[in-house]
Amino acid sequence: xxxxxxxxxxxxxxxxxxxxxxxxxxxxxxxxxxxxxxxxxxxxxxxxxxxxxxxxxxxxxxxxxxxxxxxxxxxxxxxxxxxxxxxxxxxxxxxxxxxxxxxxxxxxxxxxxxxxxxxxxxxxxxxxxxxxxxxxxxxxxxxxx
Amino acid sequence: xxxxxxxxxxxxxxxxxxxxxxxxxxxxxxxxxxxxxxxxxxxxxxxxxxxxxxxxxxxxxxxxxxxxxxxxxxxxxxxxxxxxxxxxxxxxxxxxxxxxxxxxxxxxxxxxxxxxxxxxxxxxxxxxxxxxxxxxxxxxxxxxxxxxxxxxxxxxxxxxxxxxxxxxxxxxxxxxxxxxxxxxxxxxxxxxxxxxxxxxxxxxxxxxxxxxxxxxxxxxxxxxxxxxxxxxxxxxxxxxxxxxxxxxx
Numbered sequence: 001x002x003x004x005x006x007x008x009x010x011x012x013x014x015x016x017x018x019x020x021x022x023x024x025x026x027x028x029x030x031x032x033x034x035x036x037x038x039x040x041x042x043x044x045x046x047x048x049x050x051x052x053x054x055x056x057x058x059x060x061x062x063x064x065x066x067x068x069x070x071x072x073x074x075x076x077x078x079x080x081x082x083x084x085x086x087x088x089x090x091x092x093x094x095x096x097x098x099x100x101x102x103x104x105x106x107x108x109x110x111x112x113x114x115x116x117x118x119x120x121x122x123x124x125x126x127x128x129x130x131x132x133x134x135x136x137x138x139x140x141x142x143x144x145x
Numbered sequence: 146x147x148x149x150x151x152x153x154x155x156x157x158x159x160x161x162x163x164x165x166x167x168x169x170x171x172x173x174x175x176x177x178x179x180x181x182x183x184x185x186x187x188x189x190x191x192x193x194x195x196x197x198x199x200x201x202x203x204x205x206x207x208x209x210x211x212x213x214x215x216x217x218x219x220x221x222x223x224x225x226x227x228x229x230x231x232x233x234x235x236x237x238x239x240x241x242x243x244x245x246x247x248x249x250x251x252x253x254x255x256x257x258x259x260x261x262x263x264x265x266x267x268x269x270x271x272x273x274x275x276x277x278x279x280x281x282x283x284x285x286x287x288x289x290x291x292x293x294x295x296x297x298x299x300x301x302x303x304x305x306x307x308x309x310x311x312x313x314x315x316x317x318x319x320x321x322x323x324x325x326x327x328x329x330x331x332x333x334x335x336x337x338x339x340x341x342x343x344x345x346x347x348x349x350x351x352x353x354x355x356x357x358x359x360x361x362x363x364x365x366x367x368x369x370x371x372x373x374x375x376x377x378x379x380x381x382x383x384x385x386x387x388x389x390x391x392x393x394x
Contacts, residue, residue: 034368045329045367045374049264058267060329060367062360094365128360129267129329 037101040088044081044106048113050136055116057132061106063087066125071132073118074109081130082107147238150196152216152246158191160250163222163346166243166257168303169230169373171382172325173366174260175304176373177335177355178342179226185350188217188224194243198235204228214239222346230372233379236303244310254346255279255311255318257304258338260325261295262385272324272334274341279312283319290344292321299384302377319345327382328374330366332359 034043045060061069061083068084083106090102116134123132167179182188193212204211213228231239247255261275276287277295287294300308304320311318321341325334336352343350355362 034371042364042367045370047328058329060326060363062363089364093361127267128363129326131267 035101035103036107039107040102040104041107042089042103042105043108044083046081046108046110048110050113053136055112055114055134055136057081057110057112057134059106059108059110059130059132060128061125061130062128063089064106064128068105069123069125069130071121071123071130073121076115076118076137077112078109079112079118079121079132079134080107080109081132083130147196147198147242149198150194150238150242152192152243153195153212154192156191158218158223158250159220161253162218162250164247164250164252164255165222165224165342166255166303166307167224168227168257168259169369169376170302170304171260171262171327171377172266172323172329172331172334173370173373174323174325174331174334174338175258176227176369177330177332177362177366178258178338179224181335181339181352181355182224182350183217183226186219186222186224188219190215191218191223192216194239196235196239196242198232198238200229200232202229228369230369230376231303233376236380237306240303240306241310244307244314244316247311248314248316252316255307255316256342256345257307257318257320258335258342259302259304259320259322260331260334261322262327262382263324264327266324266326266331269324272331272337274321274323274337276322276341277308277320279308279316279318283317286345287319290341292341295322297389299387299389301382301384302380321345327377328370330363330370332356332362 047058049056059081063085064083065086070082072080074080085104088102088104091099115137117137118134121132121134123130167175169176194214195212202213204213215226217224274292275295276292278284278287284294308318308320321338323334323338325331332355336355339350339352
C-alpha cells in the first residue's frame with residue numbers, strides 16, 4: 001500500500017529542491033571571471049543584509065576615488081554601483097603575466113531580495129567599504145486585536 | 146586518518162617544530178597572515194598536501210606545477226598555507242590527515258590563525274584577537290598574555306577541526322581569531338593576529354606592510370575570497386553567529 005506523504009515530507013522535498021537550485025545558481029555565478037577586459041572593470045565583492053525595515057548593501061572598493069562612487073537605482077529591487085579607481089591596475093600588478101589588460105573601475109549590479117525605496121537611500125564610504133542603506137517598501141499594517 | 150590524503154615531504158623535516166595553520170576562512174585572515182609570514186621569514190616549501198578530494202587544480206609557479214596546499218618552513222616552524230578555498234567536503238579529511246602528520250612529527254605547539262566574523266567590522270578601528278586552546282594549560286598561557294578566551298560559542302571550519310583533532314591527540318594547539326569581515330579580505334585583522342603571535346612565540350614580524358599595502362592585498366585576494374565565501378556557506382559558517390543554548394546555573 002502506498003504511504004501518504006506528510007506535509008513535512010513535501011516541505012522538506014521543496015526545501016531540498018530550492019537548495020539545489022540556489023547551489024546551481026551560485027556555482028554558475030562562480031564560473032565566470034570577476035573582471036571584464038572590454039569595460040576595464042572589476043566586479044567588487046558585495047554583501048546584502050536584510051532587516052525588518054531596511055536592506056543594507058556593502059561593497060569592498062579598494063583603491064577607488066571616493067568622489068567617483070555612483071549608486072543608481074535601476075528598479076525597486078536592483079541597484080548599480082560604479083566607482084573609478086585612483087590608479088589603473090593591470091594583470092601583472094596582480095602577479096599574472098599570461099593575461100593582458102588593465103582595469104580602471106569597479107562595476108556591478110546588485111539584485112535585492114525585497115523591494116526598496118531607492119529615493120530614500122543613504123550611502124557612506126568608510127575604510128574602503130561602501131555601505132548603502134535602503135528603506136524597505138512599506139506594506140500595510142494588520143491590526144492586532 | 147583518510148587514505149585519500151597524503152602529506153608529501155619535499156625534504157627531511159625534523160621533529161618538534163611549531164606548526165602554524167593559515168587556511169582560507171572569514172576575511173581570509175589566516176591565509177593573508179600565512180602568506181605574510183612565508184614572505185617575511187623567507188620560508189621554503191618543505192611539504193605539500195596531495196588528495197583526490199581536491200578539485201583538479203595546480204598552482205603554476207615559474208612554469209612549474211605546485212600543489213595548492215603547501216607547507217613552508219625553516220628550522221623552527223612550518224606554515225601551512227592554501228592558495229585555494231578548501232572544498233567543504235574535503236576539509237575534514239585534509240585537517241585530520243595533517244593533524245595525524247603533525248602528531249607523528251611531535252610538534253611542539255600548533256597555532257591556527259583565523260577570523261571571527263562581526264557584522265559591524267568596518268566601524269572598528271583595531272580588531273580584537275580572541276583565543277581558544279586544546280587544553281587548560283594553554284588557556285592559562287592565553288590569559289597570561291592577556292588574550293581573551295572565547296568562553297562559549299560555536300567555531301566552524303578548518304580551525305574548529307584543527308583544535309578538536311589536536312585536543313584528541315594531546316597536541317598543544319591554540320586558535321587565534323581576530324574580529325574580521327565575513328566576506329571581505331581583511332589584512333588589518335591578519336596584522337593584529339600576527340602581532341599576538343609575535344607575543345606568544347617571541348617573534349618580531351613587521352606588519353606595517355600589511356597595513357600600508359592593505360588595498361593591494363584586498364584587490365589581489367578578491368577571487369579567493371569569492372570562492373572561500375561559497376565554501377563557508379556550505380560549511381554553515383553562520384553557526385558562529387548563533388547564541389548557544391542556555392544552561393541554568
